[in-house]
Amino acid sequence: MKNTNVKELNEQYRDCPTNEQEYEIDGRKYIVVSHYVEKKDLDEVVFNDAYYQAMNELLHA
Numbered sequence: 172m173k174n175t176n177v178k179e180l181n182e183q184y185r186d187c188p189t190n191e192q193e194y195e196i197d198g199r200k201y202i203v204v205s206h207y208v209e210k211k212d213l214d215e216v217v218f219n220d221a222y223y224q225a226m227n228e229l230l231h232a
Contacts, residue, residue, distance in 0.1 A: 184208050 175183075190205045 184206055188207045190207070192203050192205075194201045194203065
C-alpha cells in the first residue's frame with residue numbers, strides 16, 4: 172500500500188463535498204472538517220472505531 176501525503180490527498184479529494192463544524196470543549200475551540208470521499212457503512216465504521224479504541228485501552232493500560 173502506498174503512503175500518501177496531505178498534498179496528494181487534498182488533490183485527490185478536492186471535488187468532494189465537505190462540512191465544517193466548530194466545537195468548544197473546556198474553553199478551547201476546535202474546528203472539525205469532514206470530507207465525504209466515498210460511501211461507507213456507518214455501523215461498521217463506528218464498531219471498528221470503538222473496538223480498536225477499547226483494545227488499545229486494554230493493551231496499554
